[in-house]
Amino acid sequence: MATLQSLAFSLPVSRSSQQPCSLWGLGSFAxxxxxxxxxxxxxxxxxxxxxxxxxRRNHQALGTIMMMVKPxxxxxxxxxxxxxxxVRLTKSRDGTNGMAIFKFDQPSVFDSSGEVGDITGFYMxxxxxxxxxxxxxxxxxxxxxxxxxxxxxxxxxxxxxxFMRFMERYSNENGLQFIKK
Numbered sequence: 445m446a447t448l449q450s451l452a453f454s455l456p457v458s459r460s461s462q463q464p465c466s467l468w469g470l471g472s473f474a475x476x477x478x479x480x481x482x483x484x485x486x487x488x489x490x491x492x493x494x495x496x497x498x499x500r501r502n503h504q505a506l507g508t509i510m511m512m513v514k515p516x517x518x519x520x521x522x523x524x525x526x527x528x529x530x531v532r533l534t535k536s537r538d539g540t541n542g543m544a545i546f547k548f549d550q551p552s553v554f555d556s557s558g559e560v561g562d563i564t565g566f567y568m569x570x571x572x573x574x575x576x577x578x579x580x581x582x583x584x585x586x587x588x589x590x591x592x593x594x595x596x597x598x599x600x601x602x603x604x605x606x607f608m609r610f611m612e613r614y615s616n617e618n619g620l621q622f623i624k625k
Contacts, residue, residue, distance in 0.1 A: 515570040515614040517546075519553040519563040519580065519592065526552040528618050529594075531611070541599050544607060548592040566594035570610050 517525045527548045535542035546566070553563060563582075568575040575596065583591040598604045614620070 513569065513571045515568070515610060515617050517614070518567040518569065519551070519565070519594075520561050521564060521567060523553065528620065531620070535604065539601055539604070541597070542604050542607075543598065544596045544611075546592075546594045546596070548594075550590065551592050553592070554589045563592075566596065568596070568607075568610050568614070570613050572606070572609065575607060575610055 517529070519525060525548070527550065529546040529548045532545045532547075533542065534545075563580060566577045566580050577594060577596045579595040579597070581593045582589055583593065596607065598607050615622070
């Protein structure tokens with residue numbers, strides 16, 4: 445479930461050469477669209493002031509725009525893995541590096557890989573971004589895919605902390621528990 449908290453504007457949009465507007469004292473602004481898929485092909489958009497309408501200042505609404513993304517794992521970018529893995533963690537005694545080993549039994553990627561494409565890596569996606577690895581091995585039994593083992597190596601305490609934040613979000617979302625052995 446992805447949620448997006450942002451400000452909503454109901455201002456008319458035009459391509460005129462009017463003076464850029466000032467909104468809530470933030471200064472003037474213009475939007476420049478230059479993406480290849482844009483219909484305006486690199487033309488600037490100016491957002492003019494509403495026709496005589498007073499804009500009410502709401503300083504509380506000027507907070508940070510935050511995007512919440514459901515933590516997920518993918519082997520093919522854009523295709524979420526539905527199977528919940530068994531995860532084993534190792535960490536060096538001095539805490540400078542570590543490794544996470546993910547084991548997936550009968551992962552759903554085998555069902556859709558023929559339609560969507562080939563496995564390109566191991567992607568752990570959350571609101572902070574993407575952690576990725578290419579250390580992915582498939583297990584076959586009698587010529588049929590049976591499982592996947594993916595390894596993610598952390599080479600610094602910072603990478604370890606980032607991984608643990610991902611795993612906390614992923615485990616909360618999927619009902620995983622940490623068991624120390």
